[in-house]
Amino acid sequence: MIAEKWLSLNNHIINIHTKQGRVFEKCAHGRLPAAQNRKKKWLKADSVPALKLKKVVSQIAFVRDVKKMSPSQQTYGVEVYHSIVNQFAPKMYAYLYTGMYCRLILAALHYNENSGRKHAKTSTGQLQYTVKFPKAKKGGHVVRRVNTAATYEYVTELLTETLRLCENNVDEEAFDVPDPLSSRWEKPDKREAVVLFRSRFNH
Numbered sequence: 189m190i191a192e193k194w195l196s197l198n199n200h201i202i203n204i205h206t207k208q209g210r211v212f213e214k215c216a217h218g219r220l221p222a223a224q225n226r227k228k229k230w231l232k233a234d235s236v237p238a239l240k241l242k243k244v245v246s247q248i249a250f251v252r253d254v255k256k257m258s259p260s261q262q263t264y265g266v267e268v269y270h271s272i273v274n275q276f277a278p279k280m281y282a283y284l285y286t287g288m289y290c291r292l293i294l295a296a297l298h299y300n301e302n303s304g305r306k307h308a309k310t311s312t313g314q315l316q317y318t319v320k321f322p323k324a325k326k327g328g329h330v331v332r333r334v335n336t337a338a339t340y341e342y343v344t345e346l347l348t349e350t351l352r353l354c355e356n357n358v359d360e361e362a363f364d365v366p367d368p369l370s371s372r373w374e375k376p377d378k379r380e381a382v383v384l385f386r387s388r389f390n391h
């Protein structure tokens with residue numbers, strides 16, 4: 189389905205929207221404005237631009253990749269989550285296991301509370317947008333929607349829980365810190381390793 193849907197692009201751009209494939213039979217969009225009311229022209233079948241685009245769209249390796257894409261959830265959310273992790277645990281610092289563990293949990297709490305924020309409106313009810321100039325665009329701009337401000341309810345909840353634990357004299361829960369990953373590695377005999385190193389690189 190997903191491959192046929194992707195390949196239907198080759199037809200869509202030349203104004204063919206039906207009889208697409210075996211399972212994806214016709215374009216998912218609704219009625220399109222009549223040709224005379226369209227600002228954007230369709231490509232002509234078998235024209236050089238249409239053929240060039242078709243060559244890109246239909247590449248076997250590319251179509252194989254398209255099949256592996258998630259049909260509903262793309263990577264944007266995951267990328268946003270990882271950038272939040274970077275805020276709570278910047279990569280330039282090293283943290284102990286417990287520190288890192290807690291920071292990941294905080295990042296998850298913040299993400300869960302704020303990932304579905306609404307489009308912000310001005311006091312007069314207009315949807316808010318901002319214009320940015322990302323370096324990659326080399327002077328070009330992108331328009332981004334402005335979301336409502338982030339909230340930090342989870343902080344209040346954590347403070348309340350901390351107070352509750354203190355008031356009830358609850359000992360902190362035992363926390364299993366695993367051994368560092370490197371502890372599982374086999375350590376070579378140093379003298380043997382050096383002999384091997386010299387025999388390999390001395391000649």
Ligand SMILES: [Zn+2]
Pocket residue numbers: 200204205215216217
């Ligand atoms: Zn179409």
